[in-house]
Amino acid sequence: xxxxxxxxxxxxxxxxxxxxxxxxxxxxxxxxxxxxxxxxxxxxxxxxxxxxxxxxxxxxxxxxxxxxxxxxxxxxxxxxxxxxxxxxxxxxxxxxxxxxxxxxxxxxxxxxxxxxxxxxxxxxxxxxxxxxxxxxxxxxxxxxxxxxxxxxxxxxxxxxxxxxxxxxxxxxx
Numbered sequence: 001x002x003x004x005x006x007x008x009x010x011x012x013x014x015x016x017x018x019x020x021x022x023x024x025x026x027x028x029x030x031x032x033x034x035x036x037x038x039x040x041x042x043x044x045x046x047x048x049x050x051x052x053x054x055x056x057x058x059x060x061x062x063x064x065x066x067x068x069x070x071x072x073x074x075x076x077x078x079x080x081x082x083x084x085x086x087x088x089x090x091x092x093x094x095x096x097x098x099x100x101x102x103x104x105x106x107x108x109x110x111x112x113x114x115x116x117x118x119x120x121x122x123x124x125x126x127x128x129x130x131x132x133x134x135x136x137x138x139x140x141x142x143x144x145x146x147x148x149x150x151x152x153x154x155x156x157x158x159x160x161x162x163x164x165x166x167x168x169x170x171x172x173x
Contacts, residue, residue, distance in 0.1 A: 001158050002106045008157035009108035012150055021116040023145035025138035029115040040093040041129035045069055051140045057083065079103055079151055083143055094123040095135060099143060101151055103158045114138050
């Protein structure tokens with residue numbers, strides 16, 4: 001089962017840029033941000049929860065306010081999902097996001113960009129409170145898309161069913 005899930009995840013990862021574009025994040029966040037000041041906005045966790053709580057995610061109350069936030073939920077099919085958001089240091093605030101899908105006895109991890117234009121960036125600088133809100137809204141859209149398209153793909157692999165990257169949506173190319 002672990003090998004099947006890993007193969008399905010690798011297959012999905014290979015097409016992740018197209019999948020992120022298919023998610024249609026609502027805001028355009030461009031990778032070119034040189035020369036702009038970085039800001040650690042107040043209320044990061046409050047903003048995250050205002051967007052992700054309606055999606056069924058909750059946060060650990062002990063999360064470090066200056067480091068990593070972990071949002072968790074269990075899908076309707078019982079698969080555990082986790083979004084880990086690393087917001088960097090006070091001097092260099094930037095966002096890195098990982099999406100974990102716990103299927104059966106294993107899990108797979110996916111790096112999630114803040115927009116389709118930043119799919120190859122490992123970190124995205126935080127420049128303002130308003131931009132933080134745009135980043136969070138984009139991430140909610142992308143995570144919702146992954147939950148409805150990636151998670152069934154991995155669950156099918158765990159169950160030994162035939163999978164294909166486009167088995168749940170055909171027109172994301």
